Amino acid sequence: MIYIGIDDTDTLDTPGTNQLARHLVRELTGLVRGRVVTRHQLLEDPRIPCTRKNGCAAIECESASDLTIDALAARIRPVMLAWCPPGSDPGLCIATSPISEAVVEFGRQCQRRLLSQVEARELAADQGIYLAGLGGTQDGVIGALAAVGLINTRNDGRVVYSSSAGIDHFDITGVHGVAAILGNGVDEVRCYATSQRVTAGTIDVGKRLRPNYRDGRVVLFVSLLIGETSDWRAERIV
Numbered sequence: 297m298i299y300i301g302i303d304d305t306d307t308l309d310t311p312g313t314n315q316l317a318r319h320l321v322r323e324l325t326g327l328v329r330g331r332v333v334t335r336h337q338l339l340e341d342p343r344i345p346c347t348r349k350n351g352c353a354a355i356e357c358e359s360a361s362d363l364t365i366d367a368l369a370a371r372i373r374p375v376m377l378a379w380c381p382p383g384s385d386p387g388l389c390i391a392t393s394p395i396s397e398a399v400v401e402f403g404r405q406c407q408r409r410l411l412s413q414v415e416a417r418e419l420a421a422d423q424g425i426y427l428a429g430l431g432g433t434q435d436g437v438i439g440a441l442a443a444v445g446l447i448n449t450r451n452d453g454r455v456v457y458s459s460s461a462g463i464d465h466f467d468i469t470g471v472h473g474v475a476a477i478l479g480n481g482v483d484e485v486r487c488y489a490t491s492q493r494v495t496a497g498t499i500d501v502g503k504r505l506r507p508n509y510r511d512g513r514v515v516l517f518v519s520l521l522i523g524e525t526s527d528w529r530a531e532r533i534v
Contacts, residue, residue, distance in 0.1 A: 372390070
């Protein structure tokens, strides 16, 4: 398994890191098979510059060719450089499984306290992980490494892309039946208030389907609606 982490790739007036991650999946067709893209929330602190919310993105994929990490990085770098606007501070991390507990813990710590580029680079070097800053201050290396750690908790963040045969399952909007949701890359639907599984009814997913990554499964949390056009409303949880 290959994990790609990216962070600090946008400015206020440009598409965000989640969109770049989805773009990378498309651009890397034939080289890797993208399985999921996850968005992870990092520490929000006035000392941490960020565009809107301090989030990073990770791509979990499988190799579809005889590809080294350096060759994959060489393919990704120009795509990111063409995408990322002046004023962004992009970072790129690429690692293969297994991912050590030290990297997982680095991701968790990035959600709790300030960490530095030096700490990120030293850990990546110690673990033999590719980590590079692609512009600006290069502070994106912190979140890029954190993204790889956090997706490997198998219990953090939102899933913003899930693919089968090149189809983005989550590119749907509006009201859908539970069965249709379960047929679009979601493993289970749970009531947010009770954690009980939901097996019937209709769900208003809003502008786009955004389930969570919980216990290695793609889980959509919903809340009950009364007197509305659907039975449930999808919850957008960090």
